[in-house]
Amino acid sequence: MKCLIVEDDFISKKVMEKIVEPIAVYDSADNGFIAFDLFIKAHNEEKPYDLILLDMMMPEMDGLSLLKKIRTFESENEENIKGEVKIIMTTALDDRKNVTSAFKMGCEAYIVKPIQKNKLFEEIKKLGFNIKET
Amino acid sequence: MEMYMPLDINVIKSISENDKEFETDLLKEYNKKCHETIKNIKQAYLNKQFKTVSRLAHSLKGASKTVGADNMANLSYMIEKLDYNGNKYDFEKEIKKVEEEAILIEKYIEKLL
Numbered sequence: 001m002k003c004l005i006v007e008d009d010f011i012s013k014k015v016m017e018k019i020v021e022p023i024a025v026y027d028s029a030d031n032g033f034i035a036f037d038l039f040i041k042a043h044n045e046e047k048p049y050d051l052i053l054l055d056m057m058m059p060e061m062d063g064l065s066l067l068k069k070i071r072t073f074e075s076e077n078e079e080n081i082k083g084e085v086k087i088i089m090t091t092a093l094d095d096r097k098n099v100t101s102a103f104k105m106g107c108e109a110y111i112v113k114p115i116q117k118n119k120l121f122e123e124i125k126k127l128g129f130n131i132k133e134t
Numbered sequence: 135m136e137m138y139m140p141l142d143i144n145v146i147k148s149i150s151e152n153d154k155e156f157e158t159d160l161l162k163e164y165n166k167k168c169h170e171t172i173k174n175i176k177q178a179y180l181n182k183q184f185k186t187v188s189r190l191a192h193s194l195k196g197a198s199k200t201v202g203a204d205n206m207a208n209l210s211y212m213i214e215k216l217d218y219n220g221n222k223y224d225f226e227k228e229i230k231k232v233e234e235e236a237i238l239i240e241k242y243i244e245k246l247l
Contacts (some may be wrong), residue, residue, distance in 0.1 A: 008193070009193050009196050010163060010167065010197075011160065011163060011164055011167060011197035011200050011201060012196055012197060012200050014159070014160060014163070015149055015160070015200050018149055018150065018153075018156060019149060031147075057192060059189060090203075091139075091207055092192065092195070095222055100224060113199060113200065114145070114196075114199040114200040115200070116148075117148070117149060120237075
């Protein structure tokens with residue numbers, strides 16, 4: 001599984017990398033602009049991400065804006081790409097009002113911070129990934 | 135008398151799977167982040183950049199929850215949700231609590247490492 005972690009907070013990013021490390025190869029981005037560049041680059045190299053863990057609240061380009069950009073790209077290029085990347089939004093407990101918007105824009109799931117390994121793995125499995133810890 | 139623990143180390147241990155280097159790095163980084171963020175919050179408040187104050191407090195809240203510093207997370211939330219049309223006293227009162235908590239966290243991390 002190839003995964004992209006998008007998280008502006010260093011601590012949360014470090015924790016997420018630690019959790020994901022045994023089950024996926026991953027890249028990390030600390031803002032939406034870098035994340036979108038990596039997403040496009042991966043498509044250009046024909047090695048797209050299978051999963052994106054996307055923080056809802058980030059400065060400059062927030063998670064919802066990035067989600068919209070990704071889904072727009074995918075729909076405009078649907079003939080050239082294999083399918084949509086699965087996206088799990090990560091959000092603070094009091095940020096749930098944005099979750100409805102995220103689902104409307106095409107995310108598959110969300111998890112509430114702080115990220116817990118079991119909960120994250122559970123969501124990943126629900127999306128159909130067969131995860132094996134190394 | 136029970137000692138106050140501003141941070142539940144078990145939260146980090148549940149993720150680290152006994153990787154001591156990871157635990158140390160995370161705690162050091164969190165401690166640094168606390169102090170830097172408080173400094174930046176105060177500066178943003180002085181500049182009347184209240185959205186930035188709120189965003190920084192939100193970030194500190196997230197990081198605090200992640201490492202099991204729940205009291206700091208709650209105090210940061212108070213700053214995040216402050217009504218900045220209100221008086222200056224509220225901000226000063228809340229930021230002082232955050233600063234005091236950061237000192238407790240720093241001392242606790244020093245003991246842990």
